[in-house]
Amino acid sequence: xxxxxxxxxxxxLYVITLDMDNEEIIHLTLTNKRTGTTETFTHxxxxxxxxxxxxxxxxxxxxxxx
Numbered sequence: 001x002x003x004x005x006x007x008x009x010x011x012x013l014y015v016i017t018l019d020m021d022n023e024e025i026i027h028l029t030l031t032n033k034r035t036g037t038t039e040t041f042t043h044x045x046x047x048x049x050x051x052x053x054x055x056x057x058x059x060x061x062x063x064x065x066x
Contacts (some may be wrong), residue, residue, distance in 0.1 A: 041054075
């Protein structure tokens with residue numbers, strides 16, 4: 001799946017905040033639109049943090065179904 005498609009799916013449920021520190025590590029924070037809970041993912045590449053966030057979103061959807 002393309003990163004743009006993952007991003008579109010994530011944005012339906014979460015607000016995303018992107019940041020980069022001095023060591024060029026990307027920080028992607030998800031804030032759930034319904035509950036306000038947050039989760040942060042860090043890595044050197046955008047693709048990897050987006051992949052982690054997408055996996056987190058899928059895990060949350062799966063647990064909501066049970």
